[in-house]
Amino acid sequence: MNLSADTLRASLARHPPSPHYWIAYSGGLDSRVLLRLCAELARVSQDFRCTAVHVHHGLQAAAEHWAEQCRTTCEAEGVAFRLLRVDARPRPGQSPEEAARAARYQTLATLMATGDTLLTAQHRDDQAETLLLQLLRGAGLPGLAAMPERAAFGPGFLTRPLLDHGRAELRDYAEKLELDWLEDPSNRDLGYDRNFIRHRILPVLAERWPAVGATLSRSARHCAEAQATLAALARDLCHAALNPERGTLCVDRLLAYAAADRRLVLREWIGAKGFRTPSARVLEQVLDCALNAHPERSPAVRWREGEIRRYRNELYLLPPAGPFDSGTIIAWDGLAPLLLPDGNGELIARPIDGPGIAPGLWRTAAITVRYRQGGETCRPLGRTGSRDLKKLFQEAGIPPWVRERTPLVYVDGRLVAVGGRWICQAFAGDPAGRNIMIEWFPPPPLRALSENPATD
Helix, strand or coil: CCCCHHHHHHHHCCCCCCCCEEEECCCCHHHHHHHHHHHHHHHHCCCCCEEEEEEECCCCCCHHHHHHHHHHHHHHHCCEEEEEECCCCCCCCCCHHHHHHHHHHHHHHCCCCCCCEEECCCCHHHHHHHHHHHHHCCCCHHHHCCCCCEEEECCEEEECCCCCCCHHHHHHHHHHCCCCCCCCHHHHCCCCHHHHHHHHHHHHHHHHCCCHHHHHHHHHHHHHHHHHHHHHHHHHHHHHHEECCCCEEEHHHHHCCCHHHHHHHHHHHHHHCCCCCCCHHHHHHHHHHHCCCCCCCCCEEEECCEEEEEECCEEEEECCCCCCCCCCCEEECCCCCEECCCCCCEEEEEEEECCCECHHHHHCCCEEEECCCCCCEECECCCCCCEEHHHHHHHHCCCHHHHCCCCEEEECCEEEEECCCEEEHHHECCCCCEEEEEEEECCHHHHHHHHCCCCC
């Protein structure tokens, strides 16, 4: 099918309409063709509202000139234009290509309102390159599905309306209409894997199999269909293994699954909670170490983006633990809220009517906040006899990584309160009078665990 406004309209009609379309416009050949198609469609359809967006990465010496040329082209086409500047410098361990892509998509997502669609110009040959890249990286079905035509993105969607068309078709269209476009010299740099595949591998394959681009793209669609089926299965299996109160996975339910289904559930659980899926090696560590650990142990498997911990019969997914000094001692006046160091939340002392700390003991004392060192004891209000904190935490089902960060409040060197959970009997005021209550507001990763501890 020849490229035209009608082919773009037909491609977009496969999906619900959006209130606004954002065109990812780099100025290169592919996005230049997409820009013209959108401009033509906007001229014949009042329902098609679009804006072109150029992301200035600052990685090329000519980047400023490119941005201005993109603005000029959009004005000539009658398409609204937005320029966004981003810091695309890679983080340690991140490739420049990955850093630029991540920065680009993150900033594009900030423009969009609910239901908006971002249009990008990837085509059939880009799809073939992506599939080969993923194969060479040993990717599973999610990677081999390559680029879907439509996917959730920010508060809206990302759509690739040119995936059924090849690079040669886009070039013929641009040359026939005498369109001008930018040439990024980095696109010829064979140091980038994608460029090497584009300029060295695919031409050789095309000599033997001329339809290689279409064939690989078709394989990617088959993988995408299979992945959609697996994703639905993964959601069902994950739901059945989930403790919805804490968002944890129940170990005994996972162990009832086959090994392949366990991996499927782990990937679904990790992705659903907003984490990047770790490597297959990390997943195998979880399956081996965390699932098979003795119930009294609390193993942890860590990777750059997060960590999975086991406590009793559940797996917990947490962001990477930051630095924490358990030996610190913090002075507190007992009046103003206390912001704890190392991002450990906030302590508040407030007056209440009911059981709590006797006001007279609280206001005349030297108050400090510390953390467990071992051997601490407390007789909680309403309990008979003192107990080790370790035993109290175990009885309450508080995971070890929450225990070590739970602030202990001392008055004149004596333990008076354990976070917002227990007050020691020796400091209790008249339960029928007005007393002091301690509240700990932990950081979000610990909040649900401290409020809804494991009890099984």
